[in-house]
Amino acid sequence: MQFFQFMQVYIVSIGVLAVILFKIICERDYDQFQNKLFATIVAITINVLIVEALGWWLDGMAGSSARLFLILDTVILMIITLYPGILWIMYLDYQLHHNKKRTKKIWIWFSPAIAYITTLSLTAPVNGLLFYVDEMNRYHRGSWYWQAELLYFGFFLIGLMMIIFNKKKIPKSDFYTLIMFPLIPFIGTLIQMLFYGMALAWNSVSISLLIIYINIQSRAINSDYLTGLYNRRRFENYFEDISRIAFNRKFLLLMLDVDNFKRINDKWGHRMGDRALERCAVILKKCFHNDDFIARYGGDEFVVLLEIKNEEDIEAIIRRLKSMTAKYPPTENQPFEISFSIGHAIYPKESTDPKKLFQIADSRMYEEKRKLYLRIKNS
Numbered sequence: 001m002q003f004f005q006f007m008q009v010y011i012v013s014i015g016v017l018a019v020i021l022f023k024i025i026c027e028r029d030y031d032q033f034q035n036k037l038f039a040t041i042v043a044i045t046i047n048v049l050i051v052e053a054l055g056w057w058l059d060g061m062a063g064s065s066a067r068l069f070l071i072l073d074t075v076i077l078m079i080i081t082l083y084p085g086i087l088w089i090m091y092l093d094y095q096l097h098h099n100k101k102r103t104k105k106i107w108i109w110f111s112p113a114i115a116y117i118t119t120l121s122l123t124a125p126v127n128g129l130l131f132y133v134d135e136m137n138r139y140h141r142g143s144w145y146w147q148a149e150l151l152y153f154g155f156f157l158i159g160l161m162m163i164i165f166n167k168k169k170i171p172k173s174d175f176y177t178l179i180m181f182p183l184i185p186f187i188g189t190l191i192q193m194l195f196y197g198m199a200l201a202w203n204s205v206s207i208s209l210l211i212i213y214i215n216i217q218s219r220a221i222n223s224d225y226l227t228g229l230y231n232r233r234r235f236e237n238y239f240e241d242i243s244r245i246a247f248n249r250k251f252l253l254l255m256l257d258v259d260n261f262k263r264i265n266d267k268w269g270h271r272m273g274d275r276a277l278e279r280c281a282v283i284l285k286k287c288f289h290n291d292d293f294i295a296r297y298g299g300d301e302f303v304v305l306l307e308i309k310n311e312e313d314i315e316a317i318i319r320r321l322k323s324m325t326a327k328y329p330p331t332e333n334q335p336f337e338i339s340f341s342i343g344h345a346i347y348p349k350e351s352t353d354p355k356k357l358f359q360i361a362d363s364r365m366y367e368e369k370r371k372l373y374l375r376i377k378n379s
Contacts, residue, residue: 010053013206017046020213033100034091034225038217041087042209044080048202051077059139067137071125074139078121078130078148084205085155086110088181092162095178096169098225113151120144156182171228177215181208224296226274227281235295235303239354242305242347251347252314254304254321255361256284256340257369261300264336276336279328283338287324302340311346318342341369 024039051073058070086106094103124130129144160182167175188204222234230238242251258280265273277300284294284302292306308314321342330337343365351357 007053007056009203010049010056013203014046014049014053016210017042017049017206020209021046024217033103034094035217035221037087037091037094037103038212041084041091042213044083044087045202045205045209048077048080048084049206051080052202055139058137060137062137067133070137070139071133074131074133075121075124078124079118081148081152082110082114082117082155085152085159086114088159089155089162092159092178095174096162096166110155117148117151120148153186156186160186174216177211180211184208184211227277227296229281229284229302230293230295232295232297235293235297235305236354238293239305243352243354250308250311250349252304252306252308252317253345253347253357253361254306254317255297255343255358255365256280256302256304257365258300258302259339259341259369260337268336272334272336275334276338279334279338280340283321283325283328287321308346311349314344314346318344341365343368 021039021042024035024042055070055073055077058066058073061070089110090103090106093106094100097103120130124132124142129142130148131142131145132140134140160179163170163175163178163182170178184207185202185205188202222230224231258276261273261276264276277296280300280302281294281296284304288294288304288306292304294304295302297303306317308317321340325338325340328338343361343363345351345357345361345364347357350360
């Protein structure tokens with residue numbers, strides 16, 4: 001009866017993670033590094049759960065073949081159990097620094113631990129230090145098993161310390177979600193260590209991954225990591241939703257391009273260019289209401305979609321945006337000036353086709369940019 005209860009728990013855990021992995025793979029922006037890291041954690045955790053469940057099934061099964069498969073299964077389990085913890089540290093590092101080169105170097109730091117546990121696992125069938133299988137084909141922990149557990153715990157402890165020490169860099173909405181990831185498996189693993197025969201460790205990891213996916217990953221798929229605004233993908237989906245329900249309603253589409261953005265990058269560097277985009281996001285959030293939809297469309301382009309009652313309000317909205325922008329002059333730490341070239345289009349008056357509406361707003365935006373260029377040239 002206990003065996004079948006274990007299998008039910010494993011099947012549910014594997015099923016939940018398989019659905020998450022499928023959704024991540026189906027997303028159009030799967031090539032983002034953060035999503036790849038998370039997908040890899042989920043995929044390896046699925047494999048750990050499968051291998052661990054297979055071990056429970058083989059444990060105590062009679063026959064030399066069963067013994068051989070149990071030993072092979074346990075060796076594989078001991079080796080692959082390392083990787084979710086290391087990938088979790090990489091995931092956190094990228095969340096904090098958004099630097100792929102830095103994050104990828106983490107493999108080098110932990111390569112000695114990987115080599116050590118791999119060696120212990122491969123030699124365990126001979127020396128029994130990490131684990132051994134008795135004459136009844138029952139799995140037992142070896143005298144050095146604590147070293148592997150110490151490493152597994154260590155990875156999650158490192159992750160926990162990274163979250164705590166970098167609390168100020170993490171949005172409040174993400175902090176408690178991230179801190180739950182190591183805590184739930186820690187408790188589950190501790191219980192499993194103290195009471196061998198309870199399958200809690202990796203099933204608790206699946207719960208943590210589900211929490212991360214619901215609270216962070218699903219939002220990250222629709223958000224621009226630099227500005228915190230919605231991304232182009234989410235904006236286009238939102239626009240499609242509006243077009244289905246916007247009966248007898250008018251919407252204003254604004255397209256904004258940051259003036260002289262290339263000059264900011266060339267003169268002060270790309271880090272200052274990132275700060276300029278972050279400041280643009282602050283300005284837009286201050287200018288528009290919570291119900292207005294703001295997104296970074298790509299590069300130095302932003303879009304805003306908001307409902308309007310009268311077309312006469314358009315000029316007032318654009319003046320309000322320019323007035324808000326003027327409240328953020330250059331400073332010593334951020335010596336650049338922010339201004340926007342703005343184009344607009346009205347839905348559904350000018351078009352109900354999203355592509356055509358974007359073309360209208362885009363052409364007006366670049367006409368304003370051309371006028372700015374001519375003014376600068378003639379001054």
